[in-house]
Amino acid sequence: MKEYNIMFTGVGGTGVLTAARILASAALAEGENVRMGEIHGMAQRGGAVNCTIRIGKSVHGPIIPTGKANLLLSVEPVEALRNVDRIMPSGTIIVGEYRITPTGVLLGRDKYPSDEAILQDLAKFAKVITFDAAKLAQEAGGILTMNTVLIGAIIGLNLIPIKEETVIAAIKEILPERYQAMNISAFEKGKKIQKRRLQSSGLG
Amino acid sequence: MDIAEVLTKGAAGKQYLLLGNEAIARGAIEAGLELAATYPGTPSSEIGDSLFRAVKQGNYFFEYCTNEKVAMEVAGAAAVANARSLVIMKHVGLNVASDAFMTLNYIGVRAGLVIVSADDPGCWSSQNEQDNRLYAMLGDTTMLEPADPQEAKDMTVAAFDLSEELEQPVLLRVTTRVSHTRSGVELGEIRPPRNNPNFERDPFRFVTVPTVARKRHPILLEKVKQATEISEKTPWNKIVGKGELGIITSGVSFNYVMEALETLQLKAAVFKIGMSYPLPKKKIQKFMASKEKVIVVEELKPYLENHARAFAQEKEIMVPILGKSQGYFSEIGEFTPRTVIEGVAKALGKAIPPEYVDVDNKISETLATAPPRPPILCAGCPHRATFYEIATATGRKGIYPTDIGCYTLVIQPPLEMADLLLCMGSSIGTSCGLTAVLDKPIVGAIGDSTFFHSGIPGLVNAVYNQHPVKIIVVDNHTTAMTGHQPHPGTGMTGMGVPGKQISIEAVARGVGVDYVKVIDPLQVKESIRAMREALAYDGPAVVISRSPCALLESARKRSANEPIIPYEVDPEKCQGCRVCTDKLGCAAAIWTGEHAAIEADLCSGCGVCAQICPYKAIHEGEANERV
Numbered sequence: 001m002k003e004y005n006i007m008f009t010g011v012g013g014t015g016v017l018t019a020a021r022i023l024a025s026a027a028l029a030e031g032e033n034v035r036m037g038e039i040h041g042m043a044q045r046g047g048a049v050n051c052t053i054r055i056g057k058s059v060h061g062p063i064i065p066t067g068k069a070n071l072l073l074s075v076e077p078v079e080a081l082r083n084v085d086r087i088m089p090s091g092t093i094i095v096g097e098y099r100i101t102p103t104g105v106l107l108g109r110d111k112y113p114s115d116e117a118i119l120q121d122l123a124k125f126a127k128v129i130t131f132d133a134a135k136l137a138q139e140a141g142g143i144l145t146m147n148t149v150l151i152g153a154i155i156g157l158n159l160i161p162i163k164e165e166t167v168i169a170a171i172k173e174i175l176p177e178r179y180q181a182m183n184i185s186a187f188e189k190g191k192k193i194q195k196r197r198l199q200s201s202g203l204g
Numbered sequence: 205m206d207i208a209e210v211l212t213k214g215a216a217g218k219q220y221l222l223l224g225n226e227a228i229a230r231g232a233i234e235a236g237l238e239l240a241a242t243y244p245g246t247p248s249s250e251i252g253d254s255l256f257r258a259v260k261q262g263n264y265f266f267e268y269c270t271n272e273k274v275a276m277e278v279a280g281a282a283a284v285a286n287a288r289s290l291v292i293m294k295h296v297g298l299n300v301a302s303d304a305f306m307t308l309n310y311i312g313v314r315a316g317l318v319i320v321s322a323d324d325p326g327c328w329s330s331q332n333e334q335d336n337r338l339y340a341m342l343g344d345t346t347m348l349e350p351a352d353p354q355e356a357k358d359m360t361v362a363a364f365d366l367s368e369e370l371e372q373p374v375l376l377r378v379t380t381r382v383s384h385t386r387s388g389v390e391l392g393e394i395r396p397p398r399n400n401p402n403f404e405r406d407p408f409r410f411v412t413v414p415t416v417a418r419k420r421h422p423i424l425l426e427k428v429k430q431a432t433e434i435s436e437k438t439p440w441n442k443i444v445g446k447g448e449l450g451i452i453t454s455g456v457s458f459n460y461v462m463e464a465l466e467t468l469q470l471k472a473a474v475f476k477i478g479m480s481y482p483l484p485k486k487k488i489q490k491f492m493a494s495k496e497k498v499i500v501v502e503e504l505k506p507y508l509e510n511h512a513r514a515f516a517q518e519k520e521i522m523v524p525i526l527g528k529s530q531g532y533f534s535e536i537g538e539f540t541p542r543t544v545i546e547g548v549a550k551a552l553g554k555a556i557p558p559e560y561v562d563v564d565n566k567i568s569e570t571l572a573t574a575p576p577r578p579p580i581l582c583a584g585c586p587h588r589a590t591f592y593e594i595a596t597a598t599g600r601k602g603i604y605p606t607d608i609g610c611y612t613l614v615i616q617p618p619l620e621m622a623d624l625l626l627c628m629g630s631s632i633g634t635s636c637g638l639t640a641v642l643d644k645p646i647v648g649a650i651g652d653s654t655f656f657h658s659g660i661p662g663l664v665n666a667v668y669n670q671h672p673v674k675i676i677v678v679d680n681h682t683t684a685m686t687g688h689q690p691h692p693g694t695g696m697t698g699m700g701v702p703g704k705q706i707s708i709e710a711v712a713r714g715v716g717v718d719y720v721k722v723i724d725p726l727q728v729k730e731s732i733r734a735m736r737e738a739l740a741y742d743g744p745a746v747v748i749s750r751s752p753c754a755l756l757e758s759a760r761k762r763s764a765n766e767p768i769i770p771y772e773v774d775p776e777k778c779q780g781c782r783v784c785t786d787k788l789g790c791a792a793a794i795w796t797g798e799h800a801a802i803e804a805d806l807c808s809g810c811g812v813c814a815q816i817c818p819y820k821a822i823h824e825g826e827a828n829e830r831v
Binding site: 012041101 | 219221223246247249250328329352381384385386387388456458459460462463466467540541542545559560563564566567569570571573574575576577578579580581582610613616617618685686687785786789791793794795805
């Protein structure tokens with residue numbers, strides 16, 4: 001593969017890093033050159049975080065240049081917005097409709113934009129697919145499997161050049177045993193809902 | 205395979221997905237590590253933590269030290285006593301350790317000593333973004349600078365070899381984007397440790413009284429000459445590609461340069477400096493003399509650039525050297541592929557990719573609508589309760605020097621209880637300074653690990669000079685911000701065995717603080733009462749606000765199968781007064797528009813919001829099965 005870039009964004013403490021590691025590990029298992037950029041320390045405490053996964057021969061550093069991400073994944077709408085400069089016009093933005101209200105908004109100092117406004121802004125950059133990832137995660141066994149739902153969705157949509165079985169193997173390799181079953185269930189749910197959406201909306 | 209297994213049993217020749225920091229830990233083990241010492245600090249922490257996890261399977265001694273200076277002394281002495289040693293710290297940690305560091309270069313070592321400095325361009329988790337390459341110049345310390353996790357591992361091994369060849373410490377300087385990049389890393393063979401510790405007495409080398417120091421300085425400069433010869437030949441200083449254009453770069457910037465060349469479709473010879481002190485002067489001069497133009501690409505200080513200019517002047521090489529001095533690159537923040545693409549394009553008078561302009565126009569409007577999301581204290585964090593109590597007890601009329609740790613996050617609304625911060629341990633010293641010149645309550649806050657790190661000398665100063673400072677030690681029984689490392693107050697050691705637990709209250713009393721009180725911040729009324737008492741006390745006072753880190757407490761409950769009982773709001777009783785939101789602002793609290801509500805999935809069940817609710821509208825809910 002020449003180059004494939006994924007921007008995985010969200011809120012510190014919601015499992016973004018672990019989910020990104022699953023994808024990076026799967027890509028390495030398929031013999032690809034991989035760079036993953038992580039955020040640790042102070043930035044992780046409930047703040048905006050992003051992880052980058054870069055796959056392919058021409059990849060050197062961990063940071064995705066402006067307009068070079070093939071995929072932008074976020075369960076949190078505003079966090080997708082914050083990083084949308086990375087997506088390429090032919091890329092895909094996937095957003096789980098799970099709002100996490102920043103403190104400034106709770107205190108009335110900042111405003112959280114409406115869903116419509118966010119979607120409109122995102123759509124200026126690339127194709128957008130949204131769905132209720134939180135609901136599927138809850139059904140799978142817990143809200144923290146939201147990011148695994150997104151991984152299922154991109155596999156279901158055939159959006160990344162990594163095989164499904166490699167991703168499942170990576171889930172088993174990276175997650176502790178007691179969380180594996182619910183994450184595989186989350187993965188399956190993400191995979192299916194996307195297929196249904198695709199058919200009904202005529203996308204792709 | 206968990207990290208402990210990869211570090212100690214990972215197969216040579218096989219690739220593993222490793223974080224740069226994990227790769228450094230493996231590199232040290234491959235080099236026959238015998239002792240490692242650290243004080244945790246982002247972005248360096250995972251090096252020590254990986255060694256901590258693997259310590260039972262490994263053949264080395266590992267310790268978390270009270271601070272970086274002590275760690276430097278521990279590892280330095282071990283290397284003098286012929287044991288291969290590693291000492292790990294973040295960039296500002298080297299400030300703390302700098303006294304020991306400077307003179308270690310004078311005495312040198314007998315076995316390899318590698319000093320890791322993890323710098324933080326962009327201040328992701330730091331109070332400044334100083335460029336520690338200048339410490340290599342200051343200390344005449346040989347320095348290696350990896351660009352990615354594979355090099356981080358390989359250079360760690362090379363650094364041990366260099367250190368033994370020169371009998372000098374070697375600095376391995378990494379940055380956040382090397383430490384926190386994960387990639388495939390091919391492992392090498394693990395060498396057995398030398399296992400020959402031996403302190404051979406040589407006081408006229410190792411005891412730096414002035415007569416010895418004067419003798420050692422020229423020896424050190426001879427070592428620099430020897431290292432320069434190595435630098436001229438080492439494959440770590442290599443030229444990649446060909447062209448009339450020359451680019452000189454080091455560390456993570458090398459990656460961005462390669463991407464920039466591809467994006468701008470440029471042909472260039474890239475001088476990738478891996479051994480960046482002492483620099484290969486002749487090789488750089490030869491390189492520059494053969495080029496039409498030279499661009500220097502490096503984060504932070506113009507370290508390579510200034511050297512390149514001096515080298516060119518010496519040989520009367522007239523090539524234009526383009527970099528920070530003409531404004532093509534910034535001294536501020538970390539680079540991205542884009543900043544390098546734009547800098548190189550500007551330096552050459554080429555157009556920047558046109559799509560950037562389009563994206564910039566769209567993103568500026570979009571970003572304006574995105575509310576900021578700074579890091580905050582976790583739901584149920586006891587620090588939130590402590591600072592609510594300090595705010596209440598002082599009526600917000602005090603000044604609140606703070607320190608380095610999670611609790612610094614109270615700078616954010618709604619608490620906004622941080623007024624002054626310099627460095628680890630500064631809360632107590634700055635409190636002394638403020639009480640000396642102001643007639644106001646001065647309430648300094650310091651964490652438990654930070655207290656042991658460098659708070660104690662400040663406290664001794666407060667007692668000795670009788671500053672009536674009020675010091676709140678926020679004791680959550682861990683080094684939380686950097687990833688929950690143990691410290692002297694926890695009693696667990698880096699070998700994973702119980703050591704001796706040191707009592708903060710005994711230390712405070714021992715240095716002469718007469719007012720010392722321990723509170724549980726989750727008991728709001730009692731805590732406020734104790735703080736008022738401390739404020740009224742005529743003299744230095746210490747209040748230890750003790751409650752475990754909410755993350756650790758939740759993890760403990762999960763593994764013990766204890767239920768977590770979240771609180772809930774009774775919408776009938778809630779009057780919408782917003783006290784819980786506006787004064788406490790817990791991460792689990794939400795606002796429906798008319799009344800408060802609590803996210804059961806996030807609530808840790810600390811009960812602080814229920815205690816401060818004027819209408820008693822918050823109560824325990826049902827036990828929660830938590831993932």
